[in-house]
Amino acid sequence: MEHICDELKKLNGRLNIKTDVSMKEYTTFKAGGRAACLVEPYDAASLSDIVKLCREKDIDYYVLGNGSNVLFADDGYDGLIIHIGADMADMTADGDIITAGAGASLPSLSSYAASKGLSGLEFASGIPGSTGGAVAMNAGAYGGEIKDVIVYAEVCDIYGNISRLCADELELGYRSSIIQKKDYIVCSACFKLNAGDIKTIREKMSDYNNRRREKQPLSYPSAGSTFKRPAGYFAGQLIEQCGLKGYTSGGAMVSEKHAGFVINKKDASAKDILDVIAHVKDTVYKNTGVMLETEVKIVGKENTLNIITFGYKYEKPPVCDMMIDVRSLPNPYYVDELKDKTGNDDDVYDYVMSSKEAEECIKKIKEDILEYVKKEKRLPIVGIGCTGGRHRSVTIARALKDSLLKEEYTVNLKHRDIDK
Ligand SMILES: Cc1cc2nc3c(=O)[nH]c(=O)nc-3n(C[C@H](O)[C@H](O)[C@H](O)COP(=O)(O)OP(=O)(O)OC[C@H]3O[C@@H](n4cnc5c(N)ncnc54)[C@H](O)[C@@H]3O)c2cc1C
The missing domain is CATH 3.30.465.10 (Uridine Diphospho-n-acetylenolpyruvylglucosamine Reductase; domain 3)
Structure with missing residues (x-):
C-alpha cells in the first residue's frame, strides 16, 4: 500500500494522506481495525484525480463520510479510504x-x-x-x-x-x-x-434533538439504528419483544434504552458487535419470522465479495474461485443502438435483465455463492464472463450487487475488460 501513498503524493502535493489509520477514530461505533491508507480530497477535481489513479493502478477504495453508519471489521481494510470531510x-x-x-x-x-x-x-x-x-x-x-x-x-x-x-x-x-x-x-x-x-x-430542531436525547442511547458509541425498518414493523419493537434488550457479547450490547441500537458499551471489538447483530437477527427470525436487514454498512475482508467481470476472448482472471459464464444470455452487442455501450448503461442493463434467463442466472449465482461460503467458510472471488466483458457480464455483476446489498456484504466490482 506504500506505493499508493507515494502515487497520491506525486499526483497532488496538497492532498492530506495518512497511513495505517485506526478506523475507530473515523467511525461513531469507535470499533474496528485499521486501514492501510486514507486520503482527503479537497474538491471535486482532486477527488476525480484520486478515482482515476485508483482505476489506473487497480487500487480498491472505500468512500467514507462521517462514519456514522459504518462498521469496519477487526481485520481492517487493506485498500484506500477516500474520506470526504472538512x-x-x-x-x-x-x-x-x-x-x-x-x-x-x-x-x-x-x-x-x-x-x-x-x-x-x-x-x-x-x-x-x-x-x-x-x-x-x-x-x-x-x-x-x-x-x-x-x-x-x-x-x-x-x-x-x-x-x-x-x-x-x-x-x-x-x-x-x-x-x-x-x-x-x-x-x-x-x-x-x-x-x-x-x-x-x-424550536423544531431543538424539539427533535430533545426527543432523540430522551429515546436514544446517545452517551454510547453506536451507528444509530442498526437495522432497517422491516415493512409493517419497527425493528426496535421486535427486538424488545424477543427479550433482547441488554443482550451482550463482549463489549457490545443491545441498548436498554432503545432496542434498535446496538451500542459499544465498553471497548467492543467489531466481532462483539457483529456477534450481537447475528444473535439479534437469528432470534428475531426464529420468534417472529421477520428477517432483519442491517442498515449499518459492514466493511472488511471477510464481508467483501469481490466480483471481476471479463471477456472470454481475453484470458480468464486467474484469481477467481468461481467462474460464471453468461454467454447464453441475450447479447446487446447485436442491437445497433446498444453495441457501443456497456452494462453500466441503463438501456443495456434493462435489455439483458428483461430476459427470464437473467433472473434465473442471478438466483443461481447467489445459491452457488452461499454453497461456496458453507463449504469454504469464506466468500469467493467471483468471475463473471461474457464474450467481450462489456455488456452481459457487467450487467449481471451490477444486478448481483443490487441484490446482495440487502445482505451484510460489501460488494466490490471490477470490470476488467470494459474499456477494451
Ligand atoms: C446516534 C445516531 C443517530 C442516527 N440517526 C439517524 C436518523 O435519524 N436517520 C438516519 O437516516 N440515519 C441516522 N443515523 C445514521 C447515519 O448518521 C446516517 O446514515 C448518515 O446519513 C450517514 O452519513 P455518514 O457521512 O456518516 O456516512 P458514512 O457512515 O461515512 O457512510 C455510510 C454510507 O454512505 C457512503 N458514503 C459516505 N459519504 C459518501 C459520499 N460523499 N458519496 C458517496 N457515498 C458516500 C459510504 O460509502 C457508506 O456506504 C444515525 C447515526 C447515529 C450514530
Whole structure:
C-alpha cells in the first residue's frame, strides 16, 4: 500500500494522506481495525484525480463520510479510504437554495439553513452524518428525508467523471439510492428549502434533538439504528419483544434504552458487535419470522465479495474461485443502438435483465455463492464472463450487487475488460 501513498503524493502535493489509520477514530461505533491508507480530497477535481489513479493502478477504495453508519471489521481494510470531510464542507445560500459540500456535517447544514431563515432541513439537525453520506443513504427522521429537499447532487463516477444527477435520477428510496448501486461519490448537493421564521425553525430542531436525547442511547458509541425498518414493523419493537434488550457479547450490547441500537458499551471489538447483530437477527427470525436487514454498512475482508467481470476472448482472471459464464444470455452487442455501450448503461442493463434467463442466472449465482461460503467458510472471488466483458457480464455483476446489498456484504466490482 506504500506505493499508493507515494502515487497520491506525486499526483497532488496538497492532498492530506495518512497511513495505517485506526478506523475507530473515523467511525461513531469507535470499533474496528485499521486501514492501510486514507486520503482527503479537497474538491471535486482532486477527488476525480484520486478515482482515476485508483482505476489506473487497480487500487480498491472505500468512500467514507462521517462514519456514522459504518462498521469496519477487526481485520481492517487493506485498500484506500477516500474520506470526504472538512476539506469539502463549504456551504452557500442563494435565496431559498442551499448548496453544501459532501463533507459538510448534517447538523451544521441544518443550523446553516436555520440561520438563513430556511425551513426543510430541521429533521437533519441530530443526524451525525455528512451531507454526502446522507444523500447516499437518503437519511431521514421525524417525517423528513433528503428526498424531500434535494434538487441535485454533483457526483463522481467510477471513471472519475463529474456530473450532476437531479432528484429523480438519484432514485432515493428508504435508505437507498443510485449512489450506492452505481458507486457514485457525492461531491456536493443542492437543496431547495422554504422561507420560514428562524425562531420556529430553531424550536423544531431543538424539539427533535430533545426527543432523540430522551429515546436514544446517545452517551454510547453506536451507528444509530442498526437495522432497517422491516415493512409493517419497527425493528426496535421486535427486538424488545424477543427479550433482547441488554443482550451482550463482549463489549457490545443491545441498548436498554432503545432496542434498535446496538451500542459499544465498553471497548467492543467489531466481532462483539457483529456477534450481537447475528444473535439479534437469528432470534428475531426464529420468534417472529421477520428477517432483519442491517442498515449499518459492514466493511472488511471477510464481508467483501469481490466480483471481476471479463471477456472470454481475453484470458480468464486467474484469481477467481468461481467462474460464471453468461454467454447464453441475450447479447446487446447485436442491437445497433446498444453495441457501443456497456452494462453500466441503463438501456443495456434493462435489455439483458428483461430476459427470464437473467433472473434465473442471478438466483443461481447467489445459491452457488452461499454453497461456496458453507463449504469454504469464506466468500469467493467471483468471475463473471461474457464474450467481450462489456455488456452481459457487467450487467449481471451490477444486478448481483443490487441484490446482495440487502445482505451484510460489501460488494466490490471490477470490470476488467470494459474499456477494451
Ligand atoms: C446516534 C445516531 C443517530 C442516527 N440517526 C439517524 C436518523 O435519524 N436517520 C438516519 O437516516 N440515519 C441516522 N443515523 C445514521 C447515519 O448518521 C446516517 O446514515 C448518515 O446519513 C450517514 O452519513 P455518514 O457521512 O456518516 O456516512 P458514512 O457512515 O461515512 O457512510 C455510510 C454510507 O454512505 C457512503 N458514503 C459516505 N459519504 C459518501 C459520499 N460523499 N458519496 C458517496 N457515498 C458516500 C459510504 O460509502 C457508506 O456506504 C444515525 C447515526 C447515529 C450514530
